[in-house]
Amino acid sequence: MSEEEPKSAFSNDGAEAMTRGVAVGDESAVTPEDMETFFELSRCTNAVANHPGNKIALQFPDELLHYGVTVTEELKSRTGKEFYLLADTTFGSCCVDEVAAEHVDADVVIHFGNSCLSRTSRLPALYVFGKYPLDQQALLEYVTKLAEEDASEVHVLFDVRYQHHQSAVEAAAERYSHVHVVGVDAAFTSAEPAPAIPHSHRSGDSNDGDDGEEQHKPRRPQQPPRFGRYDPSFTNEAASGHRFLFVGAPTSRLLMNHMLYFSQSTFFTFDPATGAGRQETARVNRQLMKRYFLIQKAKDAGTVGLVVGTLGSADYKGVTDRLRTMLRACGKKDYTLLVGKINPAKLANFDEIDIYCLVACPEHSLIDSAEFYRPVITPYELELACAPAREWGGFLESDFRQLVPMIDEDLNALLDGDGDDEREPHFSLISNAYIDHSDRKQELVRTDRGEIVARDDNTTLAQYGGGFLQTRTYQGLQQRLGETEVSKAIQGRTGVPIQYDEEPDTSTHDGGDKA
Structure with missing residues (x-):
């Protein structure tokens, strides 16, 4: 029997990739x-x-x-x-x-x-969302079990693909005053397309038609429902000690976002794939410890890359602008990057950046950056690292639109001079040394439109890039104008890199042993 010749990823014509089938799950x-x-x-x-x-x-x-x-x-x-x-x-x-x-x-x-x-x-x-099936009777029995075994509050929330079972759960939970079924924002279930929400301006912006003092009066943007479900006043403190039942896969990103935000609550899941419920025992504390470590890394970072991970979510631009202003007020260099779907190879191209902040939707904000050359954090973690008066509360907010009022408050505090003493060099818990970025801090000013911006807002980024480029050994292709000899253009190679037309054909060969 002839031995099959090994295949190489660099020596095939791509036919296998073109004909490969896509596996589709039964669900x-x-x-x-x-x-x-x-x-x-x-x-x-x-x-x-x-x-x-x-x-x-x-x-x-x-x-x-x-x-x-x-x-x-x-x-x-x-x-x-x-x-x-x-x-x-x-x-x-x-x-x-x-x-x-x-x-x-x-x-x-x-x-x-x-x-x-x-x-x-x-x-x-x-x-x-799509109306995915599940064992509705088993779900109702599990809701009843949770309601009767304890008098503490129970919040039932759904993966959106199972949201159509909400009415049945509501009917079964009517006799329990402590059971609350969480629905999604009406805009997502409306019979008509939900209108777009224009980007809000940066901190303190007001209506253009206002006159006099009203023109400089800060206007706080309206906060959207948290995770598209909760009133912003329903915070992790308000839900402390409550129980949550999540109807969906235990590996859902939505579930993890809830567990990291409502960190003082107990979580249960009903898995539609198995038709059974269980209490989640995920090590949320370990995850939160990792996030706290990343906050400390962000405090030490001198250069931060703001990675735009969405171009469709409302107010992504306003949050990015606010974070950029906050970074410059704290003396940190900033770059804004748009690279599409992020991966380690893309972000490894920016060696000058110490840490990245991903501005993306809640389900794509949390990145396990173990394979990345530099850590990747959320806007909430970056805000904690930059705001002198903010303290770690033992939870993680992954919905960046909830941060708008908080960032505005911190920017106004820095503009008014509050916390100047706290913006002195801080002691790093990672390097065991004092770190000072005060020589790069920029003064905050309020524009005629009421926006809070950093002075020289348009020139600092170019100075950052040029300064780092001068320290590199390789600075790109050299033009060498007037130093290159002029020569005639010649015919180049034709074909594909695997085998150019002028190269000998190596696709057929004898199978004998070479001496």
């Missing part, structure tokens, strides 16, 4: 009879028919993409409008991909599948 299997209900085609048809726009973008996650053509053709036949099927997303499939939709000048986006419940900033969007 996403939808029969033709269930298409109408699962994808809520009647709701989509009515929303599209009533919308004045003619170009509609349909966004599917990977596990539902194979239904995209069928859904597109069905909606097109019902409405007669122009549809575009979006495939690969710019960042994450849980966010509405406004960038891809704007490439085709779409008037509205219909987002299918799991959602992080982040409102859009430019295009209206209709959300269709």
Whole structure:
């Protein structure tokens, strides 16, 4: 028997990748009879028919993409409008991909599948979560069990793909005053596309039409529901000692976000895949200790990279601007990066950056940066590292839109001169040394529009980049103007790198042993 020749990742024509099948989980299997209900085609048809726009973008996650053509053709036949099927997303499939939709000048986006419940900033969007099945009777029995075994408050929340079972749980929990079923914000379940929320301006911005003192009066942006579900006043302190039942996979990012924020609460899960419930025993304290360590790293960092991880979530730009102002007031250099979906290779290109801050939706904010060249933190952790009066509260806020009032408060405090003594060199718990960035601190000023910005806001970044470039051994290609001899252009190689046309054919060879 002849020995099979080993395959190399660098010596194949790519045919295997082109013909490789995509594995689809059983949970996403939808029969033709269930298409109408699962994808809520009647709701989509009515929303599209009533919308004045003619170009509609349909966004599917990977596990539902194979239904995209069928859904597109069905909606097109019902409405007669122009549809575009979006495939690969710019960042994450849980966010509405406004960038891809704007490439085709779409008037509205219909987002299918799991959602992080982040409102859009430019295009209206209709959300269709998909009606995934579960054992409803087993769920109701588990809710009853939790309600009767303890009198403490119980909050039942759903993965959005199982949100359609909410009414049944509400009916079963009516006789228990301490059981509360958590629904999503009405904007995500509306029959009409949810309107976009324009970006708010930076700290202290006010209406352009105001005159006199009103023009400089700070206006606090309205806070959205936390995780698209809770009133902002429902904080981790208010939920201390409460119990949460999460209906969804135990590995859900939404569940982890809840556990890290409501860190003083007890969590239970009902897994639709097994039809059973259990108490979660995840080591949240260990996770919080890791995040506290990253906060200390951020305090020591001299150069911070603000990585924009979303272009669709409302107010991402306002939060990024506020963080940039805060960094410059604290004497830290800053870079703003837009690299699409992040990975270790992309961020390793920026050797001058000490730590990265990812501004992304709640489900993509927490990054295990063990494989990254530099740590990656959340905006909340960066704010704790920069604000002198803020103290670690033993929880993690992954919804960056909740930070707007907090950052505005800290910027106003720095502008008014509060906490100047606390902005002296701090003692690093990591390096056991004093670290001082005071020579790079920039003065904060309030503009005519009421914004708080750093003085020389437009020139500092270029100075940072130029200064670091001078310390590098390799500074890029040298032009060498007038030093290179002029020569005629010659014919270059043709073909592909695996084997150029002028190279001998090595695809066939005898199998004999070489001497």
